[in-house]
Amino acid sequence: MRVYVSDEAHSSIDKGMDILGLGLENLVKIQTDKCFKIKTKVLEEKIKKDLKNGYSPIGIIGIAGTTNTGSVDPLNKLGEIAKKYKLWYMIDAAYGGPAAKINKKLFYGIEKADSLLINPHKWFFVPFEVACVMVKNKKNLKNTFNLVPEYLTGGVEKNEREDLMNYSIQLSKDFKALKVWMTIKVYGTSILKNAIINDIQMANYAYGIVMRSKEFYPIHKPELSIFCFQYIPRKKHINKNLINKKIISLIEKDGRIFLAGTIINKENVLRINCTNHRRKKKDIDFLFLVLKQIGEKAESLLS
Ligand SMILES: Cc1ncc(COP(=O)(O)O)c(C=O)c1O
Known part of the structure; x- marks a missing residue:
């Protein structure tokens, strides 16, 4: 038995395979391209190879908004492959799902899913916790x-x-379901939609700052509300990974801002996820002002 997902999958998918006794070795991780989207050619070759070797492919998991970068897999192509090989097609839209109506091109093919995961406590602004699986x-x-x-x-x-x-x-x-329904009832879909649009704009605003700055380097162009970047040390002898890791611990001590770091392509990076309806451009400006100060402090500590 084989289930296929990109190597950007959330760890809960590994956990699920393990808990259900399906065996982690049956979860096949497929490489992603430079935009962190599953390589569909590699996926199809892998399915063919597995069939030849006597394995039974049973499903494909597409990701509509990866945890690290918010990238959306080519959902339509994955749907076509799933249909061709008669596989169950599940989409993990836990985080990104609520943006599907805002960027229809990016989410093209989402309707092909046999099952779809959305966590309204993420980008639908519903209080913790409510996860939702929809089955066609x-x-x-x-x-x-x-x-x-x-x-x-x-x-x-x-x-x-x-x-x-x-x-x-x-x-x-x-x-x-009551709190999901109440969120829609109280705020209305247009307020929720505008909040999501604002979040995507904030991530892109941050991207613009990074593109114009000397101190930071973008890891990707945001598709949704997540954006990852790195601080570039001015002193050449300072290790880039080390300083970005150091910055995360200094941020916690400093207390003025908070963001999480992650690891992408084996490198420590800074990651923001702008899912906050109150966030404004001035908050992003403040974030980078503080980050520059903390970056300088990290440099002096590591020199
Ligand atoms: C894409 C994706 N799938 C699944 C999950 C797991 O969701 P939860 O932490 O709500 O269980 C996350 C959490 O960040 C996620 O980003």
Whole structure:
């Protein structure tokens, strides 16, 4: 059995494979291109090779907004490959999903998914925590999870009895959908949409600053609200990785701003994710003002 995903996949996919006992060795990680999108040619070659070697490919996972850079895989092409080889097509849109209506070109083919993951507690501004899986064919979900204990058999033969317990692992569960519904009801879709548009603009504004600066270097051009970049040490003998790692720890001590670092192509980078409806250009200006000061401090500490 084989499931395919890009090497930019979130660690929860590895965890899921492991917990379900499917075996981590059956999760095949496919290389990404310079924009951090899955290489579809490599994927198809791998599927063909696996078929030849007697493995059973069962699914492809596309990522609509990677955790590191917010990159969106070529969703339509992945859908075509999934169809060609009769594979289940799942899209991890946990973070990026809410932007699908804003940049239709980028998310082209998202509707081809058999199942789609969206976490409304991420970019849909819903309070923690609510993850949501949408499945195209409801029957598939019921066939997987339908298990009625004896004490709940009353009325199961009636067509109108539709128990949500038959659509997921949990039997008893709270009403998580309420907060998603209330978020839409209270704010309305246009406020949510504008907040997402603003977030993407903020990431691009940060990109513009980095492009014009001498102190920073962009790792990519943001597609969504995430942007990764590096501080470039002025003193040539200072290691770029070391200083970017140092900057993250100094940011925490400094306390004026907060951002996370990550590792991309084995290099330590600085990463911002602008998912905050209150964020304005002046906040991004302030971020880089502080980052320059912290960068200089890191340089003097590492000299
Ligand atoms: C693309 C993607 N998938 C899955 C997850 C896991 O989501 P959670 O942390 O809400 O379980 C994340 C979290 O950052 C993510 O970015």
